[in-house]
Amino acid sequence: MLKTYHYLIGYYKLRIKGWNLEKLINIAVSRGVNIWDVQRDRDGLVLNTSTYSYIQLKEISKTIDCLLEIEGKYGLPFFLARLRRRKILLVGPILFIIIIYILSSFIWSIEVNGVETIPTAEVLTAAKEAGLKVGVWKSDLELRQIERSLMTKLDKTAWVGIEIKGTKAFIKIVEKVVIPPEDPRPSHIIADKDGIITEVIVLEGKQLVKKGQTVKKGDILISGLMEDHITETSEEENYLIPRQRMVKAKGIIKARVWYEAYAESPLIKYTEQRTGKELKITGLKIGDKLIITQHKKEVPFRYFQKEEYVKRITFWRNLNLPVEAIITTYYEVNRIPEQIERDTALLDAKNLALNIVREQISQEAKIIEQKYTEILTSDPNLVRVRLLVEVEEELGQSVPIEEQGQDLSY
C-alpha cells in the first residue's frame, strides 16, 4: 500500500557520502522526513526518499557536511515524463487496446440451447444462412431479423431468441409441441387388455359390449361399421335399405383389469460403513490410452467403494487438452449385516411389486384392490411375493378397420 503510494508520488534514490551518516538518519527521522530502504556500502548510504522530502534532506546534509547525489528517479511522474519524450512507446499499449477491441467485436462461438428434437447442427446451419456464424462482425447482426428467419427456416420452433454476451452468441430455442394428427381413417376401438367392462360411453360408432361383460384382448369394443337405414325414394314406394357406413369409432370404455407382478426382498440387508482406509490410484489418459502411473495389482480390501474423479485441463474456453487425469479412490468398508423382520421384508417386496405394476398402468388408472401372497424360495434369506392388483382403467385403442386383420394377428 505504502509502496503504491510512493510509486504514485514519485521518489528519488539518493547516494549520501560523508562521515556522520547515522546522525543524518536520526535528524531526518526526527524531522519526519520520509526515508526507506536504507543500505550501507563502502561509499556511503543509499536510500530512497519521496520527492517532497528531498529539499529537507538536502538542508540536513548541508548542516552535517554530507554530499547528496541523486542516483535515480522512480515513480509514475518520472515515468510519464519519460513517456512524453518517447512517444513511440505509447503506440504499443494503444495498439494493444485497439486489437482487443477489434477482436472482441467478432462472434467467436455460438451456443444453442433448448433444442430437443432439432439437431444442433441444423440450427447452426440455419443460423449461418441467416448471417449468424463464427467470425461475423457483431454490429452487423440484425438479431430480430435473424430470429425471424430462424423461425421460418426451422418450422418446429415456437420461439427463437438470440442473445450476445461478449463474443459468444446464445441461440435459445423453444420447440413446438407437435400433437400427432389424428388418423382420419374409419376405425374400431379394440380392447388392448383382458378385463371386465365397468363403463361404456359411445360417442360414435356401434357399441358391441355391455357393462359387466368380460372382454379379451383384441375384441372389438366399439365398431366403426355402422348400419344405417337409409330411406330411398323410388317411383313406387319408400324402401328402408340397410346400408353399411364406416366411421371412426369414438368413446370411453373403462374396465377392471388385473395385473400381476413378482418381487423379492432380502431378509438380511448390508449397510456399508467406511473404515477410513483408502487407496488412491492415479491414472493418466492421453487420447484413448490409459496409463496408470501408480500401479498396484489389486485392491487390498475385501469390500470397498470406488470413486472416480476425472480432472481435465481446460486452457481456453471449450478447448480441452486430450489429457485427463483419473484419480480412483477405493475406500475400505465394513459390511454390517442387519436382520430384517419377515413382515417388513414382505412389505418391502410388495411395494417393489406395486412399483412394477405402477409402471405398466396409465396415470389415470385407479387401483381398486391389491392382494399379495408369499411364494416360497430356495434361498432362506429371501422372501418372494406375488402381487395381484385390480385396476380400473381405460381400455381400448383405435385401430383402422383395414388394418384390423393384421394388427390383431398376434
Added chain:
Amino acid sequence: MYQEDGAKKVTSQVADLFEIPRDIVMNLPKLTLIGNMLMYLENHRGIIQYDPELIRVNLMRGELRISGQNLIIRSIISEEIVVEGRIDQVSFVKED
C-alpha cells in the same frame, strides 16, 4: 535490566495488575522477529551505528545491537525501525 529501579518496579506491578502491556506503560522497546530475516523494533531512540554487519540502536536505556549479514533498514520512522537481512544476533547492551 529495569527491575533494579524502584519506581520502575512499581510501574511494572501496576501494569501487571491492570493487565496493560508493559511496553506502553514503561516505554520499553518492542521487538518482533520474523525468522532471522525481518525485525520490527518499536520505541527506539535513534541509530548509533549502521553498517551492513552491525546496527546499533539507541533505546530508552541502553542500546540494542543487531548483528548479521547484509542488513538493510527497510523503513525508519520515529516510532519504528524495520531491519531486513540475515540477522544472526540480537543483544541488549547496558548503558554504563
